[in-house]
Amino acid sequence: MPPRSAPDASPVAVRCDDLSVSRGGARVVDGVSFRLESGAALAVMGATGSGKSTLAALLAGADDDSLCVVGGDAWVDGTPIRKRGRAARVRAYYTGYVPQRAGSDLPARLTVGDVIGEPVTSRDRRVNQHALAVRIAGLLDELELPLGAAARYPYELSSGMRQRVAIARALILQPRIFIGDDPYANLDLEVRRAARDALLRRRDANGMAILMVTNDAETVQEIDADVLVLRAGRPVAYGHGTADLLWTPDGGVRLVS
Numbered sequence: 001m002p003p004r005s006a007p008d009a010s011p012v013a014v015r016c017d018d019l020s021v022s023r024g025g026a027r028v029v030d031g032v033s034f035r036l037e038s039g040a041a042l043a044v045m046g047a048t049g050s051g052k053s054t055l056a057a058l059l060a061g062a063d064d065d066s067l068c069v070v071g072g073d074a075w076v077d078g079t080p081i082r083k084r085g086r087a088a089r090v091r092a093y094y095t096g097y098v099p100q101r102a103g104s105d106l107p108a109r110l111t112v113g114d115v116i117g118e119p120v121t122s123r124d125r126r127v128n129q130h131a132l133a134v135r136i137a138g139l140l141d142e143l144e145l146p147l148g149a150a151a152r153y154p155y156e157l158s159s160g161m162r163q164r165v166a167i168a169r170a171l172i173l174q175p176r177i178f179i180g181d182d183p184y185a186n187l188d189l190e191v192r193r194a195a196r197d198a199l200l201r202r203r204d205a206n207g208m209a210i211l212m213v214t215n216d217a218e219t220v221q222e223i224d225a226d227v228l229v230l231r232a233g234r235p236v237a238y239g240h241g242t243a244d245l246l247w248t249p250d251g252g253v254r255l256v257s
Contacts, residue, residue: 010078013038013177013209014059020071021051021058027070028054030233034226038176039207041223045215045242046230052213053100053181055230059211060097060179061088077176093123096175098183103162106154113150116140116169139168144194159186167195174206181213196222217242 014036021029029051036042044052058067059076074081079091099105106115116136120127137147143164154162163186170178178199184192200223202208210223220227220242227245229237239245 010075011038012036012075012078013040014042014074014076014211016059016072016074018072019055019069019074021054022068022070023054023064024066028233029058029230031072032228032230032235033072034228034235034238036177036209036211036226038209039203041203041210041212041225043220043223043225043227044211044213044230045220045227049232050230051233052230056097056179056181056211056213057099060095060099061092062097062099093173094176096170096173096178098166098170098178098180100181101185102166102181102183103154103159103164103186106162106165108153108155110153111150112152112154112157112165115154115165116150116172119169119173135172136168139171142194142198143168144191160188160191163187164191164195167198171198171202174202175208176206177209177211178202179211183212184214184216184219199223 012035016032016034019029019032020027032055034042044055046052054067057064058069058081059074061076061081069082076091077094079087081091110118113133113136116139117132120132136150140147140149145161145164149157149161154165157165163183167183170180184195187195199208199210203210210225212219212223212225214220226240227238227242228235229245237245237247
């Protein structure tokens, strides 16, 4: 049975049409086109400096004034990324984002419970605290973190535990789209399975789309992902899985419909 999409969700979770992006005035993504359906997965691969993280950050609506769309366009859950204001806030609400170094960059002065719950409390100051605590406890358990971690501070946790806190924070709002930049960083095999299962559970139950920056072929296989390969900001290959890529010698890519 195909995954069930969330009510009112766009059937196309992410769409890029000839998208070009600059960072700090330098063009780092050039002419990227793809479609990511709701309930599907896409892995973005490539060498360091290929533009993978810039593409993920832009689509996730990262708070980064150095990012600028300089060509083409993109839509996330049907909302153009060029739109600001309320449209951008709605897009951010439906997108769970784990950036690079997410575990290392958690706010040091907030408890783990506050970090995970911040996407909720920043939007609703009258939130039911008991219900929120129950939701946080459920995520801690799902990601194999001790329930007592909610009262601790990030610096008291190991790097792998902090990374799982970042994943829990990205999932607290039950996003329609999960965008992760190497989200399994610092996770050993056992807890990596827990993180993977948390993502797949939401994809299968609610049609959550997954866009993941990774160079790990096993991860691509685990999430049954299409693959987009970037080189120096340009798409050079596209296909399903790492064994079925269509490469083009001129640096372009032929998309598979």
